[in-house]
Amino acid sequence: MINKGVLAVVSGFSGAGKGTLMKALLERYDNYALSISATTRSPRPGEADGREYFFVSRERFEEMIKAGQLIEYARYVENYYGTPREYVINQMDAGKDVILEIEIQGALKIKSQFPQALLLFVMPPSAAELRERLTSRGTETAEVIKNRLKRALEEAEGIENYDYILINDKVEDCVRQMHQIIQDHHSRTCNRLEFIENMRTELHQISKR
Amino acid sequence: MINKGVLAVVSGFSGAGKGTLMKALLERYDNYALSISATTRSPRPGEADGREYFFVSRERFEEMIKAGQLIEYARYVENYYGTPREYVINQMDAGKDVILEIEIQGALKIKSQFPQALLLFVMPPSAAELRERLTSRGTETAEVIKNRLKRALEEAEGIENYDYILINDKVEDCVRQMHQIIQDHHSRTCNRLEFIENMRTELHQISKR
Numbered sequence: 128m129i130n131k132g133v134l135a136v137v138s139g140f141s142g143a144g145k146g147t148l149m150k151a152l153l154e155r156y157d158n159y160a161l162s163i164s165a166t167t168r169s170p171r172p173g174e175a176d177g178r179e180y181f182f183v184s185r186e187r188f189e190e191m192i193k194a195g196q197l198i199e200y201a202r203y204v205e206n207y208y209g210t211p212r213e214y215v216i217n218q219m220d221a222g223k224d225v226i227l228e229i230e231i232q233g234a235l236k237i238k239s240q241f242p243q244a245l246l247l248f249v250m251p252p253s254a255a256e257l258r259e260r261l262t263s264r265g266t267e268t269a270e271v272i273k274n275r276l277k278r279a280l281e282e283a284e285g286i287e288n289y290d291y292i293l294i295n296d297k298v299e300d301c302v303r304q305m306h307q308i309i310q311d312h313h314s315r316t317c318n319r320l321e322f323i324e325n326m327r328t329e330l331h332q333i334s335k336r
Numbered sequence: 337m338i339n340k341g342v343l344a345v346v347s348g349f350s351g352a353g354k355g356t357l358m359k360a361l362l363e364r365y366d367n368y369a370l371s372i373s374a375t376t377r378s379p380r381p382g383e384a385d386g387r388e389y390f391f392v393s394r395e396r397f398e399e400m401i402k403a404g405q406l407i408e409y410a411r412y413v414e415n416y417y418g419t420p421r422e423y424v425i426n427q428m429d430a431g432k433d434v435i436l437e438i439e440i441q442g443a444l445k446i447k448s449q450f451p452q453a454l455l456l457f458v459m460p461p462s463a464a465e466l467r468e469r470l471t472s473r474g475t476e477t478a479e480v481i482k483n484r485l486k487r488a489l490e491e492a493e494g495i496e497n498y499d500y501i502l503i504n505d506k507v508e509d510c511v512r513q514m515h516q517i518i519q520d521h522h523s524r525t526c527n528r529l530e531f532i533e534n535m536r537t538e539l540h541q542i543s544k545r
Contacts, residue, residue, distance in 0.1 A: 248525075254542050276539060276543035277543045279543075286532055287529075290524065291520070292524075311500070315501075316457075322459075323496075326462070333485055
Protein backbone atom coordinates (compact mmCIF):
# COMPACT_ATOMS: atom_id res chain seq x y z
CA MET A 128 0.00 0.00 0.00
CA ILE A 129 1.31 3.40 -0.96
CA ASN A 130 0.95 5.94 1.83
CA LYS A 131 0.24 9.07 -0.11
CA GLY A 132 -0.43 12.32 1.69
CA VAL A 133 -3.85 13.93 1.81
CA LEU A 134 -4.81 17.44 0.76
CA ALA A 135 -6.47 19.58 3.43
CA VAL A 136 -7.92 22.97 2.63
CA VAL A 137 -8.31 25.35 5.57
CA SER A 138 -10.57 28.39 5.36
CA GLY A 139 -12.11 30.59 8.01
CA PHE A 140 -13.21 34.06 8.99
CA SER A 141 -10.58 36.70 9.32
CA GLY A 142 -10.06 36.82 13.08
CA ALA A 143 -10.93 33.16 13.64
CA GLY A 144 -7.26 32.46 14.36
CA LYS A 145 -6.29 30.49 11.24
CA GLY A 146 -2.74 31.88 11.19
CA THR A 147 -2.01 30.84 14.77
CA LEU A 148 -3.54 27.40 14.15
CA MET A 149 -1.47 26.78 11.01
CA LYS A 150 1.71 27.84 12.76
CA ALA A 151 1.01 25.56 15.74
CA LEU A 152 0.08 22.63 13.47
CA LEU A 153 3.32 22.88 11.49
CA GLU A 154 5.46 23.34 14.60
CA ARG A 155 3.91 20.49 16.50
CA TYR A 156 3.68 17.78 13.85
CA ASP A 157 6.21 17.01 11.15
CA ASN A 158 4.06 15.30 8.55
CA TYR A 159 2.67 18.51 7.07
CA ALA A 160 3.71 20.67 4.15
CA LEU A 161 2.15 24.11 3.82
CA SER A 162 1.40 25.00 0.22
CA ILE A 163 2.98 28.29 -0.85
CA SER A 164 1.04 30.51 -3.22
CA ALA A 165 2.41 32.25 -6.27
CA THR A 166 1.61 35.95 -6.57
CA THR A 167 2.31 38.92 -8.80
CA ARG A 168 2.25 41.40 -5.93
CA SER A 169 5.55 42.82 -4.67
CA PRO A 170 7.18 41.36 -1.59
CA ARG A 171 6.63 43.35 1.60
CA PRO A 172 9.53 44.03 3.97
CA GLY A 173 10.52 40.78 5.67
CA GLU A 174 8.90 38.51 3.08
CA ALA A 175 11.12 36.05 1.23
CA ASP A 176 10.55 34.41 -2.14
CA GLY A 177 9.58 30.74 -1.64
CA ARG A 178 8.69 31.28 2.02
CA GLU A 179 5.64 33.58 2.23
CA TYR A 180 5.01 33.45 -1.52
CA PHE A 181 6.59 32.63 -4.84
CA PHE A 182 6.92 36.15 -6.27
CA VAL A 183 6.54 36.08 -10.04
CA SER A 184 5.93 38.56 -12.82
CA ARG A 185 2.54 38.97 -14.41
CA GLU A 186 3.87 37.42 -17.64
CA ARG A 187 5.15 34.36 -15.78
CA PHE A 188 1.86 34.02 -13.87
CA GLU A 189 -0.18 34.12 -17.07
CA GLU A 190 2.12 31.50 -18.60
CA MET A 191 1.50 29.30 -15.55
CA ILE A 192 -2.27 29.69 -16.01
CA LYS A 193 -2.05 28.69 -19.69
CA ALA A 194 0.20 25.71 -18.96
CA GLY A 195 -2.23 24.41 -16.29
CA GLN A 196 0.43 24.78 -13.61
CA LEU A 197 -1.98 26.27 -11.08
CA ILE A 198 -4.68 24.27 -9.30
CA GLU A 199 -6.62 27.46 -8.70
CA TYR A 200 -6.00 31.18 -8.98
CA ALA A 201 -7.82 34.42 -8.38
CA ARG A 202 -7.27 38.09 -9.00
CA TYR A 203 -7.63 40.61 -6.18
CA VAL A 204 -7.50 44.26 -7.17
CA GLU A 205 -4.44 44.39 -9.41
CA ASN A 206 -2.74 41.16 -8.46
CA TYR A 207 -2.94 37.44 -9.14
CA TYR A 208 -2.72 34.78 -6.44
CA GLY A 209 -2.60 31.05 -7.20
CA THR A 210 -1.64 27.58 -6.01
CA PRO A 211 1.19 25.88 -7.95
CA ARG A 212 0.20 22.33 -8.82
CA GLU A 213 3.68 20.83 -8.83
CA TYR A 214 4.50 21.51 -5.18
CA VAL A 215 1.17 20.06 -3.99
CA ILE A 216 1.50 16.89 -6.06
CA ASN A 217 5.16 16.32 -5.18
CA GLN A 218 4.57 16.70 -1.45
CA MET A 219 1.57 14.37 -1.49
CA ASP A 220 3.53 11.79 -3.48
CA ALA A 221 6.28 12.04 -0.88
CA GLY A 222 3.70 11.15 1.79
CA LYS A 223 3.30 14.65 3.23
CA ASP A 224 -0.15 15.94 4.11
CA VAL A 225 -0.48 19.22 2.27
CA ILE A 226 -2.27 22.16 3.91
CA LEU A 227 -3.70 24.87 1.76
CA GLU A 228 -4.92 28.04 3.46
CA ILE A 229 -7.33 29.63 1.04
CA GLU A 230 -10.73 31.34 0.85
CA ILE A 231 -13.95 29.70 -0.19
CA GLN A 232 -13.94 30.22 -3.99
CA GLY A 233 -10.46 28.69 -4.17
CA ALA A 234 -11.51 25.86 -1.86
CA LEU A 235 -14.37 24.92 -4.18
CA LYS A 236 -12.05 24.93 -7.20
CA ILE A 237 -9.69 22.60 -5.33
CA LYS A 238 -12.56 20.27 -4.44
CA SER A 239 -13.66 20.03 -8.08
CA GLN A 240 -10.16 18.91 -9.09
CA PHE A 241 -9.37 16.84 -6.02
CA PRO A 242 -12.69 15.34 -4.88
CA GLN A 243 -10.86 13.51 -2.10
CA ALA A 244 -9.59 16.80 -0.63
CA LEU A 245 -10.63 17.57 2.95
CA LEU A 246 -12.30 20.97 3.46
CA LEU A 247 -12.05 22.49 6.94
CA PHE A 248 -13.64 25.73 8.02
CA VAL A 249 -12.44 27.49 11.19
CA MET A 250 -14.93 29.57 13.16
CA PRO A 251 -14.73 31.51 16.38
CA PRO A 252 -17.04 30.26 19.15
CA SER A 253 -19.42 33.19 18.54
CA ALA A 254 -19.81 36.37 16.49
CA ALA A 255 -19.33 38.44 19.64
CA GLU A 256 -16.01 36.67 20.23
CA LEU A 257 -15.01 37.37 16.62
CA ARG A 258 -15.65 41.09 17.06
CA GLU A 259 -13.80 41.00 20.37
CA ARG A 260 -10.74 39.42 18.71
CA LEU A 261 -10.76 41.89 15.83
CA THR A 262 -11.17 44.82 18.24
CA SER A 263 -8.49 43.68 20.68
CA ARG A 264 -5.84 43.69 17.97
CA GLY A 265 -6.06 47.46 18.39
CA THR A 266 -4.81 48.00 14.87
CA GLU A 267 -8.09 48.24 13.00
CA THR A 268 -10.56 51.11 12.83
CA ALA A 269 -14.22 50.58 13.69
CA GLU A 270 -14.97 50.83 9.98
CA VAL A 271 -12.49 48.06 9.11
CA ILE A 272 -13.89 45.81 11.83
CA LYS A 273 -17.41 46.39 10.57
CA ASN A 274 -16.30 45.44 7.05
CA ARG A 275 -14.58 42.30 8.34
CA LEU A 276 -17.80 41.23 10.06
CA LYS A 277 -19.77 41.87 6.88
CA ARG A 278 -17.17 39.89 4.96
CA ALA A 279 -17.58 37.02 7.46
CA LEU A 280 -21.31 37.10 6.82
CA GLU A 281 -20.68 36.77 3.08
CA GLU A 282 -18.18 33.94 3.61
CA ALA A 283 -20.68 32.16 5.85
CA GLU A 284 -22.85 31.64 2.75
CA GLY A 285 -20.78 28.78 1.34
CA ILE A 286 -19.92 27.01 4.58
CA GLU A 287 -22.14 23.99 3.85
CA ASN A 288 -19.62 22.96 1.20
CA TYR A 289 -17.00 22.24 3.85
CA ASP A 290 -16.57 18.84 5.44
CA TYR A 291 -15.92 19.98 9.01
CA ILE A 292 -16.54 23.12 11.05
CA LEU A 293 -13.79 23.62 13.63
CA ILE A 294 -14.64 25.94 16.48
CA ASN A 295 -11.48 27.67 17.60
CA ASP A 296 -12.18 28.31 21.26
CA LYS A 297 -8.84 27.17 22.72
CA VAL A 298 -6.00 27.00 20.20
CA GLU A 299 -4.49 23.89 21.82
CA ASP A 300 -7.72 21.93 21.51
CA CYS A 301 -8.42 23.15 18.02
CA VAL A 302 -4.95 22.25 16.70
CA ARG A 303 -5.21 18.78 18.19
CA GLN A 304 -8.61 18.29 16.60
CA MET A 305 -7.44 19.57 13.25
CA HIS A 306 -4.52 17.14 13.31
CA GLN A 307 -6.82 14.28 14.30
CA ILE A 308 -9.33 14.97 11.54
CA ILE A 309 -6.61 15.26 8.90
CA GLN A 310 -4.96 12.03 10.06
CA ASP A 311 -8.26 10.17 10.13
CA HIS A 312 -8.89 11.37 6.58
CA HIS A 313 -6.31 8.75 5.49
CA SER A 314 -8.92 6.17 6.53
CA ARG A 315 -11.71 7.74 4.47
CA THR A 316 -13.01 5.22 1.99
CA CYS A 317 -11.94 7.43 -0.95
CA ASN A 318 -8.35 7.15 0.33
CA ARG A 319 -8.55 3.38 0.87
CA LEU A 320 -9.64 2.30 -2.61
CA GLU A 321 -6.34 0.59 -3.34
CA PHE A 322 -6.45 -1.27 -0.04
CA ILE A 323 -10.04 -2.39 -0.74
CA GLU A 324 -9.11 -3.58 -4.23
CA ASN A 325 -6.12 -5.54 -2.91
CA MET A 326 -8.31 -7.10 -0.22
CA ARG A 327 -10.84 -8.20 -2.85
CA THR A 328 -8.17 -9.77 -5.04
CA GLU A 329 -6.63 -11.55 -2.05
CA LEU A 330 -10.00 -12.79 -0.75
CA HIS A 331 -10.82 -14.05 -4.20
CA GLN A 332 -7.61 -16.06 -4.41
CA ILE A 333 -7.77 -17.37 -0.87
CA SER A 334 -11.43 -18.46 -0.93
CA LYS A 335 -10.82 -20.51 -4.07
CA ARG A 336 -8.23 -22.75 -2.49
CA MET B 337 -26.31 24.76 21.09
CA ILE B 338 -27.91 21.39 21.74
CA ASN B 339 -25.32 18.63 21.96
CA LYS B 340 -27.15 15.76 20.40
CA GLY B 341 -25.46 12.43 19.98
CA VAL B 342 -24.40 11.04 16.63
CA LEU B 343 -25.34 7.72 15.09
CA ALA B 344 -22.46 5.45 14.11
CA VAL B 345 -23.00 2.24 12.17
CA VAL B 346 -20.26 -0.36 12.45
CA SER B 347 -19.97 -3.21 9.97
CA GLY B 348 -17.14 -5.53 9.08
CA PHE B 349 -16.11 -8.99 8.00
CA SER B 350 -16.77 -11.85 10.35
CA GLY B 351 -13.36 -12.32 11.96
CA ALA B 352 -12.32 -8.68 11.65
CA GLY B 353 -12.70 -8.28 15.41
CA LYS B 354 -15.83 -6.12 15.58
CA GLY B 355 -17.07 -7.74 18.79
CA THR B 356 -13.82 -7.09 20.66
CA LEU B 357 -13.71 -3.52 19.35
CA MET B 358 -17.27 -2.73 20.42
CA LYS B 359 -16.65 -4.18 23.87
CA ALA B 360 -13.47 -2.14 24.31
CA LEU B 361 -15.12 1.03 23.03
CA LEU B 362 -18.04 0.75 25.47
CA GLU B 363 -15.77 -0.16 28.39
CA ARG B 364 -13.30 2.63 27.79
CA TYR B 365 -15.55 5.59 27.03
CA ASP B 366 -18.84 6.41 28.72
CA ASN B 367 -20.54 8.50 26.03
CA TYR B 368 -21.72 5.54 23.96
CA ALA B 369 -24.96 3.58 23.87
CA LEU B 370 -25.07 0.31 21.98
CA SER B 371 -28.30 -0.18 20.11
CA ILE B 372 -30.03 -3.44 20.98
CA SER B 373 -31.85 -5.30 18.22
CA ALA B 374 -35.28 -6.82 18.45
CA THR B 375 -35.59 -10.41 17.25
CA THR B 376 -38.14 -13.19 16.98
CA ARG B 377 -35.58 -15.92 17.55
CA SER B 378 -35.48 -17.69 20.90
CA PRO B 379 -32.94 -16.65 23.53
CA ARG B 380 -29.88 -18.90 23.74
CA PRO B 381 -28.57 -19.99 27.14
CA GLY B 382 -27.03 -17.00 28.90
CA GLU B 383 -28.83 -14.38 26.81
CA ALA B 384 -31.08 -11.91 28.60
CA ASP B 385 -34.01 -9.92 27.23
CA GLY B 386 -32.98 -6.27 26.79
CA ARG B 387 -29.25 -7.10 26.97
CA GLU B 388 -28.30 -9.18 23.92
CA TYR B 389 -31.66 -8.68 22.22
CA PHE B 390 -35.22 -7.65 22.82
CA PHE B 391 -36.93 -11.00 22.36
CA VAL B 392 -40.40 -10.52 20.89
CA SER B 393 -43.05 -12.69 19.26
CA ARG B 394 -43.56 -12.72 15.52
CA GLU B 395 -46.92 -10.95 15.97
CA ARG B 396 -45.32 -8.18 18.02
CA PHE B 397 -42.49 -7.81 15.50
CA GLU B 398 -44.91 -7.47 12.60
CA GLU B 399 -46.86 -4.87 14.57
CA MET B 400 -43.62 -2.94 15.10
CA ILE B 401 -42.95 -3.03 11.35
CA LYS B 402 -46.43 -1.70 10.55
CA ALA B 403 -46.20 1.02 13.18
CA GLY B 404 -42.84 2.23 11.81
CA GLN B 405 -41.13 1.42 15.08
CA LEU B 406 -38.10 -0.15 13.41
CA ILE B 407 -35.44 1.85 11.57
CA GLU B 408 -34.51 -1.23 9.62
CA TYR B 409 -35.24 -4.92 9.76
CA ALA B 410 -34.35 -8.07 7.90
CA ARG B 411 -35.41 -11.68 7.87
CA TYR B 412 -32.81 -14.45 8.11
CA VAL B 413 -34.07 -17.96 7.59
CA GLU B 414 -37.10 -18.11 9.87
CA ASN B 415 -36.47 -15.10 12.09
CA TYR B 416 -36.77 -11.35 12.05
CA TYR B 417 -34.08 -8.97 13.29
CA GLY B 418 -34.57 -5.21 13.53
CA THR B 419 -33.48 -1.95 15.14
CA PRO B 420 -36.07 -0.27 17.40
CA ARG B 421 -36.35 3.41 16.53
CA GLU B 422 -37.31 4.69 19.97
CA TYR B 423 -34.14 3.60 21.75
CA VAL B 424 -31.89 5.15 19.10
CA ILE B 425 -33.74 8.49 19.07
CA ASN B 426 -33.98 8.71 22.88
CA GLN B 427 -30.29 8.01 23.39
CA MET B 428 -29.24 10.55 20.75
CA ASP B 429 -31.55 13.17 22.26
CA ALA B 430 -29.93 12.48 25.63
CA GLY B 431 -26.54 13.27 24.06
CA LYS B 432 -25.31 9.69 23.77
CA ASP B 433 -23.49 8.56 20.64
CA VAL B 434 -25.36 5.50 19.48
CA ILE B 435 -23.46 2.54 18.01
CA LEU B 436 -25.24 0.15 15.73
CA GLU B 437 -23.50 -3.08 14.78
CA ILE B 438 -25.16 -4.26 11.63
CA GLU B 439 -24.43 -5.70 8.19
CA ILE B 440 -24.34 -3.75 4.96
CA GLN B 441 -27.99 -3.91 3.80
CA GLY B 442 -29.10 -2.61 7.19
CA ALA B 443 -26.38 0.06 7.15
CA LEU B 444 -27.65 1.41 3.83
CA LYS B 445 -31.23 1.54 5.13
CA ILE B 446 -30.01 3.50 8.15
CA LYS B 447 -28.13 5.93 5.91
CA SER B 448 -31.22 6.60 3.79
CA GLN B 449 -33.19 7.55 6.91
CA PHE B 450 -30.35 9.27 8.79
CA PRO B 451 -28.15 10.86 6.12
CA GLN B 452 -25.95 12.31 8.85
CA ALA B 453 -25.16 8.81 10.20
CA LEU B 454 -21.50 7.77 10.20
CA LEU B 455 -20.75 4.47 8.45
CA LEU B 456 -17.62 2.62 9.59
CA PHE B 457 -16.32 -0.62 8.10
CA VAL B 458 -13.81 -2.72 10.01
CA MET B 459 -11.30 -4.80 8.05
CA PRO B 460 -8.44 -7.04 9.02
CA PRO B 461 -5.01 -5.90 7.77
CA SER B 462 -5.09 -8.59 5.05
CA ALA B 463 -7.13 -11.52 3.76
CA ALA B 464 -4.40 -13.90 4.97
CA GLU B 465 -4.74 -12.44 8.47
CA LEU B 466 -8.52 -12.86 8.28
CA ARG B 467 -8.15 -16.55 7.46
CA GLU B 468 -5.59 -16.90 10.22
CA ARG B 469 -7.98 -15.39 12.77
CA LEU B 470 -10.87 -17.57 11.67
CA THR B 471 -8.65 -20.68 11.74
CA SER B 472 -7.10 -19.96 15.13
CA ARG B 473 -10.49 -19.88 16.84
CA GLY B 474 -10.25 -23.63 16.41
CA THR B 475 -14.03 -23.95 16.48
CA GLU B 476 -14.81 -23.80 12.79
CA THR B 477 -14.43 -26.46 10.15
CA ALA B 478 -12.47 -25.78 6.96
CA GLU B 479 -15.78 -25.61 5.12
CA VAL B 480 -17.17 -22.95 7.47
CA ILE B 481 -13.99 -20.88 7.14
CA LYS B 482 -14.18 -21.10 3.37
CA ASN B 483 -17.78 -19.91 3.48
CA ARG B 484 -16.86 -17.02 5.77
CA LEU B 485 -14.18 -15.91 3.33
CA LYS B 486 -16.66 -16.11 0.45
CA ARG B 487 -19.13 -14.13 2.53
CA ALA B 488 -16.43 -11.50 3.16
CA LEU B 489 -15.90 -11.25 -0.57
CA GLU B 490 -19.63 -10.61 -1.08
CA GLU B 491 -19.70 -8.04 1.70
CA ALA B 492 -16.70 -6.29 0.17
CA GLU B 493 -18.94 -5.35 -2.76
CA GLY B 494 -20.70 -2.51 -1.00
CA ILE B 495 -17.78 -1.11 0.98
CA GLU B 496 -17.59 2.11 -1.05
CA ASN B 497 -20.81 3.23 0.63
CA TYR B 498 -19.04 3.47 3.97
CA ASP B 499 -17.41 6.69 5.19
CA TYR B 500 -14.31 5.17 6.76
CA ILE B 501 -12.38 1.92 6.50
CA LEU B 502 -10.81 1.00 9.82
CA ILE B 503 -8.00 -1.51 9.67
CA ASN B 504 -8.01 -3.57 12.82
CA ASP B 505 -4.37 -4.49 13.20
CA LYS B 506 -3.93 -3.74 16.91
CA VAL B 507 -7.19 -3.53 18.86
CA GLU B 508 -5.90 -0.68 21.07
CA ASP B 509 -5.07 1.53 18.09
CA CYS B 510 -8.26 0.69 16.26
CA VAL B 511 -10.50 1.46 19.26
CA ARG B 512 -8.77 4.80 19.78
CA GLN B 513 -9.20 5.67 16.12
CA MET B 514 -12.84 4.61 16.11
CA HIS B 515 -13.51 6.81 19.13
CA GLN B 516 -11.67 9.73 17.51
CA ILE B 517 -13.58 9.48 14.23
CA ILE B 518 -16.94 9.24 16.00
CA GLN B 519 -16.12 12.23 18.23
CA ASP B 520 -14.92 14.29 15.30
CA HIS B 521 -18.17 13.48 13.53
CA HIS B 522 -19.82 15.99 15.88
CA SER B 523 -17.85 18.65 13.97
CA ARG B 524 -19.05 17.49 10.54
CA THR B 525 -20.86 20.30 8.82
CA CYS B 526 -24.13 18.31 8.75
CA ASN B 527 -24.00 18.20 12.55
CA ARG B 528 -23.16 21.91 12.88
CA LEU B 529 -26.06 23.39 10.92
CA GLU B 530 -27.65 24.91 13.99
CA PHE B 531 -24.34 26.48 15.04
CA ILE B 532 -23.84 27.91 11.54
CA GLU B 533 -27.36 29.34 11.49
CA ASN B 534 -26.88 30.97 14.89
CA MET B 535 -23.54 32.42 13.75
CA ARG B 536 -25.19 33.93 10.67
CA THR B 537 -27.98 35.53 12.70
CA GLU B 538 -25.49 36.90 15.22
CA LEU B 539 -23.16 38.23 12.53
CA HIS B 540 -26.09 39.87 10.83
CA GLN B 541 -27.13 41.66 14.00
CA ILE B 542 -23.62 42.64 15.04
CA SER B 543 -22.49 43.97 11.64
CA LYS B 544 -25.51 46.28 11.46
CA ARG B 545 -24.69 48.20 14.62
